Amino acid sequence: xxxxxxxxxxxxxxxxxxxxxxxxxxxxxxxxxxxxxxxxxxxxxxxxxxxxxxxxxxxxxxxxxxxxxxxxxxxxxxxxxxxxxxxxxxxxxxxxxxxxxxxxxxxxxxxxxxxxxxxxxxxxxxxxxxxxxxxxxxxxxxxxxxxxxxxxxxxxxxxxxxxxxxxxxxxxxxxxxxxxxxxxxxxxxxxxxxxxxxxxxxxxxxxxxxxxxxxxxxxxxxxxxxxxxxxxxxxxxxxxxxxxxxxxxxxxxxxxxxxxxxxxxxxxxxxxxxxxxxxxxxxxxxxxxxxxxxxxxxxxxxxxxxxxxxxxxxxxxxxxxxxxxxxxxxxxxxxxxxxxxxxxxxxxxxxxxxxxxxxxxxxxxxxxxxxxxxxxxxxxxxxxxxxxxxxxxxxxxxxxxxxxxxxxxxxxxxxxxxxxxxxxxxxxxxxxxxxxxxxxxxxxxxxxxxxxxxxxxxxxxxxxxxxxxxxxxxxxxxxxxxxxxxxxxxxxxxxxxxxxxxxxx
Numbered sequence: 062x063x064x065x066x067x068x069x070x071x072x073x074x075x076x077x078x079x080x081x082x083x084x085x086x087x088x089x090x091x092x093x094x095x096x097x098x099x100x101x102x103x104x105x106x107x108x109x110x111x112x113x114x115x116x117x118x119x120x121x122x123x124x125x126x127x128x129x130x131x132x133x134x135x136x137x138x139x140x141x142x143x144x145x146x147x148x149x150x151x152x153x154x155x156x157x158x159x160x161x162x163x164x165x166x167x168x169x170x171x172x173x174x175x176x177x178x179x180x181x182x183x184x185x186x187x188x189x190x191x192x193x194x195x196x197x198x199x200x201x202x203x204x205x206x207x208x209x210x211x212x213x214x215x216x217x218x219x220x221x222x223x224x225x226x227x228x229x230x231x232x233x234x235x236x237x238x239x240x241x242x243x244x245x246x247x248x249x250x251x252x253x254x255x256x257x258x259x260x261x262x263x264x265x266x267x268x269x270x271x272x273x274x275x276x277x278x279x280x281x282x283x284x285x286x287x288x289x290x291x292x293x294x295x296x297x298x299x300x301x302x303x304x305x306x307x308x309x310x311x312x313x314x315x316x317x318x319x320x321x322x323x324x325x326x327x328x329x330x331x332x333x334x335x336x337x338x339x340x341x342x343x344x345x346x347x348x349x350x351x352x353x354x355x356x357x358x359x360x361x362x363x364x365x366x367x368x369x370x371x372x373x374x375x376x377x378x379x380x381x382x383x384x385x386x387x388x389x390x391x392x393x394x395x396x397x398x399x400x401x402x403x404x405x406x407x408x409x410x411x412x413x414x415x416x417x418x419x420x421x422x423x424x425x426x427x428x429x430x431x432x433x434x435x436x437x438x439x440x441x442x443x444x445x446x447x448x449x450x451x452x453x454x455x456x457x458x459x460x461x462x463x464x465x466x467x468x469x470x471x472x473x474x475x476x477x478x479x480x481x482x483x484x485x486x487x488x489x490x491x492x493x494x495x496x497x498x499x500x501x502x503x504x505x506x507x508x509x510x511x512x513x514x515x516x517x518x519x520x521x522x523x524x525x526x527x528x529x530x531x532x533x534x535x536x537x538x539x540x541x542x543x544x545x546x547x548x549x550x551x552x553x554x555x556x557x558x559x560x561x562x563x564x565x566x
Contacts, residue, residue: 137294138294138296138298139340139342139348139349140289140290140293140294140339140340140348141338141339141340141341141342141346141347141348141349142336142345142346142347142348142349142520143230143234143301143336143337143338143339143345143346144226144234144336144337144346145226145336145486145489145490146223146224146225146226146228146229146335146336147222147225147332147333147334147335147483147486147487147490147531147532148217148218148219148221148307148331148332148333148334148483148532149531149532149534149535150194150331150332150477151194154194154195154196154197155191155194156193156200157191157192158181158184158185158191161180161181161184162177162181164202165177165180167202168202168203172318173318175318176318176323179320179323180323180326180327183324186450187327187328187449187450188449188450188471188474188475189327189328189330189478190475192476193330193477193478194330194331194477195310195330195331196217196310196311196331197210198210198214198310198311199310199311203316204311204314204316206311206312206313206314207311208251208312210311210312211249211251211309211311211312212251213311214309214311214331215246215255215258215307215309216258216262218307218309218331218332218333219255219258219259219333219335220262221333222305222333222335222483223259223263223305223335225335225531226303226335226336226337227263230337230344233344234337234344236263236264236265237264237265237266238301239263239265239266239301239302239337240266240270240296240300240301240302241270241272241289241292241296241300241301241302241303242256242259242260242265242269242270242271242272242302242303242305243256243272243273243274243285243288243302243304243305244256244271244272244273244274244304244305244307245273245274245275245277245281245282245284245304245305245307245482246273246274246281246307246308246309247275247276247277247278247279247481247482247510247511248276248308248312248313248379249309249312249313250275254273255305256271256273257271259305270292272288274288276511277482277510277514278367278511279448279479279481279482279484279508279510279511280446280482280508280509280512280515280516281306281510282304282306282334282481282482282483282485282486282508283352283485283506283508283516283517283518284510284516285306285482286338286349286352286518287354287516287518289302289304290338290349290352293338293339293340294340296340298341299339299341300339300340300341301337301338301339303335303337304336304338305333305334305335306333306334306335306482306483306486307332307333307334307481307482307483308329308332308480308481308482310329310330310331314326315376315377315378315379316376317372317374317376317378318372319372319373319378319380321380321381321382321383322372322376322378322381323378324379324381325378325379325381328448328449328478328479329478329479329480329481330477330478330479330480331480332478332481332483332484332487333480333483334480334482334483334486336486345523345524346522346523346526347504347520347522347523348520348521348523349518349519350404350503350519350521351404351517351518352516352518352519353396353399353403353516353517353518354396354514354516354517355395355396355514355515355516356512356514357391357392357395357512357513357514357515358512358513358514360513362382362384362388363391363392363512363513364512364513365382366381366382366384366385366388366511366513367379367380367381367382367385367510367511367513368380368382368511385448385451385452386451386452386454386455387455389448389455389509389515390456390459392513392514393455393456393507393515394459396507396516396517397434397436397517400517400519401413401434404436404439404440404503405434405438405439406438406439408438409435410434412432412434413431413432415432416431416432417431433460433461435461436460436505437462437466439503439505440503440505440519441499441502441503441504442469442492442497442498442502442504443462443467443469443470443504443505443507444469444470444485444488444489444492444504444505444506445457445467445470445488446484446485446507446508446509447471447474447477447478447479447480447484447487447488448479448484449474449479450471450474452509453467453470453471456507469488469489469492470488473491476533476536477532484508485506485507485508488506489504489506490532490533491533493525493526493531494530494531494533494534498522498525498526499522500522500523500524501521502521503521503522504519504520504521504522505517506518
């Protein structure tokens with residue numbers, strides 16, 4: 062035990078040497094060169110440089126400039142997150158557990174008692190709190206699944222998020238400055254698409270490039286970041302990309318009794334986020350470091366893990382398999398196998414390599430567990446998609462994270478529920494609202510989506526937010542909602558029966 066401090070010291074020294082191996086070698090070589098050349102005086106070095114033929118100097122300058130240019134071209138342009146904004150629901154959309162239960166009891170023609178009991182048990186164990194919000198359509202009985210209701214929800218959440226991001230970037234970046242628009246919504250895709258809706262609302266330029274992504278589930282937000290990165294690295298400097306991520310719930314309410322298809326009703330909540338990316342560092346707040354996407358759809362079980370289909374009675378819904386958390390863990394394992402060598406310090410990579418060698422050498426004689434790298438040495442903050450308590454637990458256990466490391470994910474799930482592809486930006490907003498983001502901090506965003514796929518995006522903070530309230534502005538320091546509860550009524554549509562539980566902000 063007495064030698065433990067010495068062992069710890071030696072480990073620390075070894076870690077520093079390995080992680081900074083290039084710097085150590087460079088210093089050693091420089092020291093050797095200086096020592097060998099020490100008898101030469103500075104004026105002699107200057108005279109020798111002046112004696113070089115001008116043609117040689119010119120060639121050296123051209124070669125150096127060419128090497129720098131080729132390195133930059135190979136690396137591609139840096140991509141930056143200029144700003145982001147999130148939809149913040151008003152209290153009138155709040156849906157506490159008691160409301161869910163009473164709604165179900167008032168609609169026995171849609172849901173039987175056994176399904177109600179199952180849904181309530183799921184809600185109580187899901188990690189969602191009493192402040193999560195659903196669209197107007199869910200407050201009607203029966204739920205309004207019309208096209209009009211879905212469009213109204215889309216306009217509400219998308220416009221609020223885009224308004225927020227433009228308010229933060231004004232007057233530097235205006236709608237007319239947007240060159241590329243990417244909108245992702247997994248299930249509901251009307252005609253014209255949401256990208257056209259945004260162009261019409263904000264009167265974007267006629268030459269704006271638009272992309273509308275669908276069917277990718279909760280990972281679509283980070284997929285959009287990867288798409289924007291590819292565009293920006295080949296675009297002229299100063300190009301701006303607006304990304305909008307959301308999931309529209311109104312038309313997707315499942316009215317059957319299949320338990321696996323009731324899960325989305327319990328877990329998903331309304332939300333949206335928008336972000337502006339650019340290949341110019343002007344006014345940027347984060348630098349994009351890495352984007353890694355892993356698709357495991359070749360495995361049948363993974364492909365059908367999140368699957369839209371009809372039940373035996375013809376009711377359409379999303380079926381979530383019971384092995385969802387395990388599938389997410391498998392996809393994450395494959396994803397970090399690619400991401401790890403790109404972001405982990407050399408010391409962590411060395412430990413992984415040594416454990417692999419040990420396993421090979423002792424194959425058949427002893428069971429050797431591979432070393433689990435500590436990703437906290439590569440990132441100060443980790444934002445795990447708030448897909449549910451089981452998903453967060455699986456990632457936490459798999460990566461060996463502490464409760465503090467996953468606090469942003471759990472609090473986002475508790476306050477906003479599963480907002481699909483926008484959830485990781487709510488988590489980023491949580492970290493900034495708590496004042497935990499500092500210049501130079503590295504952020505790892507992890508998302509999972511239908512297919513099945515896992516996406517990782519790494520950011521580096523360049524400038525913490527000045528006003529970091531965002532969607533958490535109405536949440537007090539102890540993370541509980543501080544909005545007062547009162548009673549008022551929502552305007553009902555003709556011919557619709559409404560349960561009047563509503564709140565005001």
